[in-house]
Amino acid sequence: MSTFTIFLVLIMIVAFLLVVVIMVQNPKGGGLSSSFGGGGGAQIGGVQKTSDFLDKSTWTLATIMLALILFSNIFIMGGNVVQSKTFDESAIPAVPTTETPAPTSTDPAE
Secondary structure, X not given: OOHHHHHHHHHHHHHHHHHHHHHHOOOOOOHHHHHHOXXXXXXXXXXXXXXXXXXXXXXXXXXXXXXXXXXXXXXXXXXXXXXXXXXXXXXXXXXXXXXXXXXXXXXXXX
């Protein structure tokens, strides 16, 4: 298995987990935390603790994804610098110039 494949699989797993964690959250404070009873603040695993966990896991997964993407770019290149030949003038073949014959006179008076 190549390095590219390993990084691709890891990035896809983290992306899936990140989507799941974000979808579980509710921007109005409900979400997964509302299914734990809703009203009591003294509950074990109550609303505040659940939202803290989801918030921390979102930031952790986003940081891991960013790091994986950056490391994949570094490790996949392997130190090989690919240079573009777009601006390399020696890579552009010389265009042969053809001289056009001088225009002949089309004056009927001559």
